[in-house]
Amino acid sequence: MTKASDTQGGPVTLSKEGLPHWLDPVVRVAETVEPRQLSRFLPPENGSGRQSAVLILFGDGERGPELLLMERAGSLRSHAGQPSFPGGALDPQDGDPQGEGPLRAALREAEEETGLDPAGVQLFGVLPRLYIPVSGFVVTPVLGWWREPSPVGVVDPNETARVFTVPVADLTDPANRATAVHPRGHHGPAFLVESALVWGFTAGVIDRLLHFAGWERPWDRRKQVPLDWHA
Numbered sequence: 001m002t003k004a005s006d007t008q009g010g011p012v013t014l015s016k017e018g019l020p021h022w023l024d025p026v027v028r029v030a031e032t033v034e035p036r037q038l039s040r041f042l043p044p045e046n047g048s049g050r051q052s053a054v055l056i057l058f059g060d061g062e063r064g065p066e067l068l069l070m071e072r073a074g075s076l077r078s079h080a081g082q083p084s085f086p087g088g089a090l091d092p093q094d095g096d097p098q099g100e101g102p103l104r105a106a107l108r109e110a111e112e113e114t115g116l117d118p119a120g121v122q123l124f125g126v127l128p129r130l131y132i133p134v135s136g137f138v139v140t141p142v143l144g145w146w147r148e149p150s151p152v153g154v155v156d157p158n159e160t161a162r163v164f165t166v167p168v169a170d171l172t173d174p175a176n177r178a179t180a181v182h183p184r185g186h187h188g189p190a191f192l193v194e195s196a197l198v199w200g201f202t203a204g205v206i207d208r209l210l211h212f213a214g215w216e217r218p219w220d221r222r223k224q225v226p227l228d229w230h231a
Contacts, residue, residue, distance in 0.1 A: 012103040016124050019145055022065055023058060023124070025213035030125030030143055038208045041131040049131060049138035053102035054087030055110040056205070057121065059146035063167040067206070068152065070113055071162040071196060081161070083198045085205075086110035089137070102126065102140035114163045115155050120148030132201050141205055166193045172210055174219035182227045190225050197225060 016027055035042050043049055057068040071083050088109040095101040103126070107118040125143040132139060154160045170176055170193045180190035180199040189207035191198040198206070210216040 012100045012107070012123065014103070014123050014125065018147075019122070019124055020060065023145060025215065026058070026143060026209065027125060029209060029212045030127060033127065033208075033212055035128035035130070037212065038128060039130045039204060041133055043129050043131045043138045049136050051090045051097040051101070051140075052088055052137045053090065053106040053109070053140045053142055054085035055106040055121075055144055056085055056127075056141050056209075057110070057116075057144045057146050058168075059149055059165065061165055061167060063169060065168040066165045067168065067171070068110075068114070068116075068146070068163070068165055069194075069196075069198070069202070070160050070164070073157065073159050073161050082200060082202075083196045084202045085141070086113045086116070087139070088113075103142055106140075106142035106144075113155060113160050114152040115150075116152050117148075117150035120146060120150050122147045127205070130201070130205070139201070162196075164194050164196075166191075166198075168210075168215065170194075171206060172215050172217050174217055177219040178223045178225045179221055180227055181224050192225070199225075199227065 019027065059066050059068065068086065069083050070086055072081060086109055087106055090097055090101050090105045094105040094108065103123055107121060110116045111118055122145045123142060124145055127141040127143065130139050130141070131137070152163050154163055171191055176192050178190045178192060180188050180197070180203070188199060189203045191203055191206065
């Protein structure tokens with residue numbers, strides 16, 4: 001099991017033991033999904049790109065399964081004001097980017113950004129590495145179960161504007177789904193939940209998780225939400 005000391009360089013383990021049964025489809029996704037099933041943007045073959053990780057943390061809330069998200073501060077240079085998973089670039093102390101590094105980074109960044117206690121998180125899977133061309137990040141999505149929930153909130157207002165959870169039921173509700181349209185012509189999935197528009201990399205990963213876990217419900221892909229030039 002993951003311990004609080006893990007973020008300080010101790011061993012980090014993946015464990016599927018004791019997970020709630022409703023997470024079984026997510027476990028299967030982590031075991032079987034291919035990189036191109038998640039995104040057409042994959043890490044450059046020459047090894048370039050900044051190694052990073054995000055924590056996709058599932059919890060059991062008042063309305064059933066939920067995900068932890070945060071809203072990035074509007075003053076940031078990259079992805080300002082955008083809802084996202086907790087996460088960020090690997091630090092040297094996180095260790096091997098091809099080994100435990102992304103696991104440790106996901107927990108460390110989540111703690112720094114949301115105040116999450118890593119001791120209550122059970123990491124159970126890793127999705128294929130993906131690429132964010134606009135920022136040059138190579139991202140490892142790390143899957144976690146919030147086994148022992150802890151209080152969360154904004155730690156540094158210069159980095160984070162808001163920390164919130166979203167019921168999976170709201171993410172699968174067709175009324176909350178749309179296609180985001182960027183001024184440059186890019187299209188992608190979007191979710192209108194918790195007074196936020198979730199789009200971009202985060203929405204893309206959620207969309208594919210819902211699809212391959214068998215949780216997706218039919219929704220109107222013609223419903224569009226325009227993004228402004230600052231997006």
